Amino acid sequence: MNRIELKVNGKTVSGEVEGRTLLVDFLRQTLRLTGTHVGCDTSQCGACTIHMNGMPVKSCSVLAAEADGAEVTTIEGMANADGSLNTMQQAFQDFHGLQCGFCTPGMVMAATALLRENPKPSEGEIRHYLEGNICRCTGYHNIVKAIQAASGQDVTPVAAE
Amino acid sequence: MPKDGGIGASTKRREDVRFLSGTGQYTDDINLHGQAHAYFLRSDVAHGTINGIDTEAAEAMPGVLKVFTAKDFEGVGGVPCGWQVTDRFGEVMQEPKHPVLAEGRVRHVGDPIAVVVAETLAQARDAAEAIVPDISDLPAVVDLKAALEDGAQKVHEELKSNLCYDWGFVEDNRDAVDEAIRNAHHVTTLELRNNRLIANPMEPRVAVGDYNRANDEHTLYTTSQNPHVIRLLMGAFVLGIPEHKLRVVAPDVGGGFGAKIYHYAEEAFCTFAAKALGRPVKWTSSRSEAFMSDAHGRDHVTKIELALDKDNNFTALRTETYANMGAYLSTFAPSIPTWLHGTLMAGNYKTPLIYVNVKAVFTNTVPVDAYRGAGRPEATYQLERVVDQAARELGVSPIELRRQNFITEFPYATPVAVEYDTGDYHATMDKLLEMTDHAGFEARAAESKKNGKLRGFGLAHYIEACGIAPSNLVGQLGARAGLYESATVRVNATGSISVMTGSHSHGQGHETTFAQVISEMIGIDANQVDIIHGDTGRGPMGMGTYGSRSIAVGGSAMVRAAEKVINKAKKIAAHLMEASEGDIELKDGKFSVAGTDKEVAWGDVTLAAYVPHNYPLEDIEPGLEETAFYDPANFTYPSGAYGCEVEVDPETGKVEIVGFAAADDFGNVINPMIVEGQVHGGLAQGIGQALMENCAYDADGQLISASYMDYAMPRSSDLPMFKVDHSCVTPCTHNPLGVKGCGEAGAIGSPPAVVNAVLDALNRGGHKVAHIDMPTSPARVWAAMNKTPMAAE
Ligand code: FES
Ligand code: FES
Numbered sequence: 001m002n003r004i005e006l007k008v009n010g011k012t013v014s015g016e017v018e019g020r021t022l023l024v025d026f027l028r029q030t031l032r033l034t035g036t037h038v039g040c041d042t043s044q045c046g047a048c049t050i051h052m053n054g055m056p057v058k059s060c061s062v063l064a065a066e067a068d069g070a071e072v073t074t075i076e077g078m079a080n081a082d083g084s085l086n087t088m089q090q091a092f093q094d095f096h097g098l099q100c101g102f103c104t105p106g107m108v109m110a111a112t113a114l115l116r117e118n119p120k121p122s123e124g125e126i127r128h129y130l131e132g133n134i135c136r137c138t139g140y141h142n143i144v145k146a147i148q149a150a151s152g153q154d155v156t157p158v159a160a161e
Numbered sequence: 162m163p164k165d166g167g168i169g170a171s172t173k174r175r176e177d178v179r180f181l182s183g184t185g186q187y188t189d190d191i192n193l194h195g196q197a198h199a200y201f202l203r204s205d206v207a208h209g210t211i212n213g214i215d216t217e218a219a220e221a222m223p224g225v226l227k228v229f230t231a232k233d234f235e236g237v238g239g240v241p242c243g244w245q246v247t248d249r250f251g252e253v254m255q256e257p258k259h260p261v262l263a264e265g266r267v268r269h270v271g272d273p274i275a276v277v278v279a280e281t282l283a284q285a286r287d288a289a290e291a292i293v294p295d296i297s298d299l300p301a302v303v304d305l306k307a308a309l310e311d312g313a314q315k316v317h318e319e320l321k322s323n324l325c326y327d328w329g330f331v332e333d334n335r336d337a338v339d340e341a342i343r344n345a346h347h348v349t350t351l352e353l354r355n356n357r358l359i360a361n362p363m364e365p366r367v368a369v370g371d372y373n374r375a376n377d378e379h380t381l382y383t384t385s386q387n388p389h390v391i392r393l394l395m396g397a398f399v400l401g402i403p404e405h406k407l408r409v410v411a412p413d414v415g416g417g418f419g420a421k422i423y424h425y426a427e428e429a430f431c432t433f434a435a436k437a438l439g440r441p442v443k444w445t446s447s448r449s450e451a452f453m454s455d456a457h458g459r460d461h462v463t464k465i466e467l468a469l470d471k472d473n474n475f476t477a478l479r480t481e482t483y484a485n486m487g488a489y490l491s492t493f494a495p496s497i498p499t500w501l502h503g504t505l506m507a508g509n510y511k512t513p514l515i516y517v518n519v520k521a522v523f524t525n526t527v528p529v530d531a532y533r534g535a536g537r538p539e540a541t542y543q544l545e546r547v548v549d550q551a552a553r554e555l556g557v558s559p560i561e562l563r564r565q566n567f568i569t570e571f572p573y574a575t576p577v578a579v580e581y582d583t584g585d586y587h588a589t590m591d592k593l594l595e596m597t598d599h600a601g602f603e604a605r606a607a608e609s610k611k612n613g614k615l616r617g618f619g620l621a622h623y624i625e626a627c628g629i630a631p632s633n634l635v636g637q638l639g640a641r642a643g644l645y646e647s648a649t650v651r652v653n654a655t656g657s658i659s660v661m662t663g664s665h666s667h668g669q670g671h672e673t674t675f676a677q678v679i680s681e682m683i684g685i686d687a688n689q690v691d692i693i694h695g696d697t698g699r700g701p702m703g704m705g706t707y708g709s710r711s712i713a714v715g716g717s718a719m720v721r722a723a724e725k726v727i728n729k730a731k732k733i734a735a736h737l738m739e740a741s742e743g744d745i746e747l748k749d750g751k752f753s754v755a756g757t758d759k760e761v762a763w764g765d766v767t768l769a770a771y772v773p774h775n776y777p778l779e780d781i782e783p784g785l786e787e788t789a790f791y792d793p794a795n796f797t798y799p800s801g802a803y804g805c806e807v808e809v810d811p812e813t814g815k816v817e818i819v820g821f822a823a824a825d826d827f828g829n830v831i832n833p834m835i836v837e838g839q840v841h842g843g844l845a846q847g848i849g850q851a852l853m854e855n856c857a858y859d860a861d862g863q864l865i866s867a868s869y870m871d872y873a874m875p876r877s878s879d880l881p882m883f884k885v886d887h888s889c890v891t892p893c894t895h896n897p898l899g900v901k902g903c904g905e906a907g908a909i910g911s912p913p914a915v916v917n918a919v920l921d922a923l924n925r926g927g928h929k930v931a932h933i934d935m936p937t938s939p940a941r942v943w944a945a946m947n948k949t950p951m952a953a954e
Binding site: 018020028029032033034035036037038039040041042044045047074075076078079085089092093094096098099100101102103104105108123126127128130131133134135136137138139140141142143144 | 173174176177178179180181182183184185186187189190192283361362363364365413414415416418447448449667668669670834835837838839841842843844845846868869870874875876877878880882883907
């Protein structure tokens, strides 16, 4: 067992983990932060995407022990200080970028990271960036629109489709 | 302009707030005090005899509570099938037992052999590795036609053969159809495969069983589209638990697409083991397990023949299909290639004579059942392919050939036993051609050619049948269930409303749309209305969500219950205003007396119902809560025209979708934003089937496409932006909202549109290709263009 200490959504947390414990299991089981989801066992689906030290990572492919000392943000840490949805979350609601909601936390985390790297992405850039996040419900159309809208781009031509 | 929050408004979804902030509650998010973890050891061979299972070493491993095998399930029922098909000779289908854990034989890769329950999942998994099953291989039955040959290895020793049933529909038409085809001016024939798919909702299945010794009550939390159906099937047929002692809860469910309709062995196991061990027992499927244990979809091999007269009128249609059932009969499997497929073979066309033959076959593969569309995509695909091919053979426009044969008068009784109540197929076709700028196609094709690409346009016109009903009819067809829906509308004293619906939302947004309907009917703010679903402990017996039935059947039940509430409330209002009941009107949340300025607010009436001081107690009971069970008179028949434009790279065979448009007639629409989202999602799945997805087994019955590395899920970069429209409206004539359902349309209409587009591109490019099977992968397209045989997959 290893003792780890890290910052999750701004709070310092610690716990004992086995060497093989995945970060996603530590978040879900130990911290009961169940907003981060597990959709596969081959690091393909992106449902588990979180931010670690500011970078998007698939938390199913990181050992909890590797996150010792890290700063982690999960979907639970994304809302505005008053608890309201932040710009990206709100855009997903406004443009119906989610249906069952299972891929959604990973999508929001990935999309947020994208806008940090590329504040005004084109449709093609968004689609390319999201290749590691599978959504089975939406056909991606409204996810792309939501991200463009969250980046301050005009989506009326798309919306009219 | 629809009222915000009322019918027709694109109201934002209330459920999104919890999903977007990570506070949704999916089944795997449930952790009960003292819960143990189950891990299933599954067969890695397709077919074999179990000589023994040595669990001793595993039982001794740390944390292990018990290792279960089939012998622990002696006296427990098998997983039942909910539909019995009668074949064309009047015999009922062959129905093998489906044990919870494999008994004596394993019959597909993934068949559960044993289950370890341990303190932690890691311990359970470790212990499973120490189980030594002694299994001797048997030949695997994989190919559908070979499975029916004389002397073929049987999947079930106790059955006569691997044939589940040989179904003919309409059997009385058989000879007339044969004759019409013999005498036809022209017959177009295609042989095609509807590729096997895996539904792949992003949330894997989960089951948590709990048992309360104090009151002998069982609770199962499960990822289900229909918790009441699970309660009935599991309680009555598998475990023998009466319904009042069994509660089934399906909380937030992360997509279903059919795969979460069925009762699965893991649900029964966790419920059973929780009592046996006196501990809650949780099982969470890994994605790898999901590939080999979730029911698969489609997998039909079909020959279709379309006969035409000299004026290109369709005169007869004959199809012969081999449908894969897999190793056992999943809950609704027998109904998919029969009643959900054969009844749709008329499509949008007035073909007078139709005969459908379906041979359902057992193989050593995962059970096959409904996947988004269920039978209707299989019907639409073969029909819309053969119509396109006929147009090519006859040198006529595929648009005009369709138009010429469209049904234009309603109601229309098809020769395959259903009656379309309403529709306007020319309208959706017109709309589609406008949306796709069909007039500009040739110029775009010329542009593509300059860039070395082949451009093609393909279209499909589909009909769907949603809300399968009425119950007395489906009973005659073999359903072992009713197909009504229920709702309770509970008005609280201060006027807010809780609706308990038997429909289940796993992405469809019922919490929003159902509230819009109630808000519209009563005139109160939608925020005053809560929609409750997914818990047998809270609402009346309901049948759940599949087959695009929620708004058409569940919505109708809710409307009926709300009407009863309103009628009673009017009586109370009449009493309060000392007026006659017939003069009471309800508008904007106020009751008024016609022709006067007397009015009383909704909240005053509801309060009077629960504080009945000034109340007609001699005429009506206090309280304001009503339940309705709605059994539809007919199916609903959405229809639409879908158009796909592709560019094919002749060097590589790669197909790129450069435009996709869908013109649907869903009848009335409650929330356009949600309807469009449903179409987008269906299109993605249909395009996925046509271009990339394929569930493949090798000759030994090994599942080759068993992870997201081998099963090609459509990703964001594989799909275009879609153009969708639902402005062509012919309201359903027999339900109170005039709605038809929209959940499956996208997945039904899109595969033939894509394949037709690919073939159009190839034929325009000078390649005389009649057909390419799905998925139209670069390798297949390239091979078709170059007339080279495909290497084995
Ligand atoms: S769960 Fe991490 S990528 Fe699928
Ligand atoms: S919203 Fe269901 S998987 Fe994306």
